[in-house]
Amino acid sequence: MLANGYTFRDNDIPVKDYANIPARLAPGGAAESQIFDASFVKFRELDCRHSFPKSLIGNTFIKGIQVGVEARNLALLYSKVPHIDPEATLLVPVLDGPRCRKKFGSFPTRSIGFNLRITL
Numbered sequence: 001m002l003a004n005g006y007t008f009r010d011n012d013i014p015v016k017d018y019a020n021i022p023a024r025l026a027p028g029g030a031a032e033s034q035i036f037d038a039s040f041v042k043f044r045e046l047d048c049r050h051s052f053p054k055s056l057i058g059n060t061f062i063k064g065i066q067v068g069v070e071a072r073n074l075a076l077l078y079s080k081v082p083h084i085d086p087e088a089t090l091l092v093p094v095l096d097g098p099r100c101r102k103k104f105g106s107f108p109t110r111s112i113g114f115n116l117r118i119t120l
Helices: 018-025
Strands: 035-037 040-051 064-079 090-093 099-103 111-119
Touching: none
Parallel strands: none
Antiparallel strands: 035 099, 040 064, 064 111, 090 099
16 A cells, blocks of 8 residues: 555556557558648848948058958748748658658757958
8 A cells, every 4th residue: 555545556558559550540551730831931141241342441551441241041031831840850651642740849040150262
């Protein structure tokens, strides 16, 4: 006898194989609620540069100056897949059309960099 009047007994109820549950849901191994259209629009890259005019540099040993900014993976503008970045998640194709189902996930990496190029 355990606390609060509960008793203990061995588990005699068999546990089904969890790995096979998705395969039993529907053809292709996924329920309809887990299948999405994988269409998306993404602001993938921005690269802006500016070269300063030679008149600004004047009579120096520097022949040119260029500054710039670059950025990658800035924004997911449109996606039919809710709550995830379709490109950063493994989407497994479903056999009956241009649809996919989500499997695993990772966070997308955004990067921003600044450049300074001086030509001598």
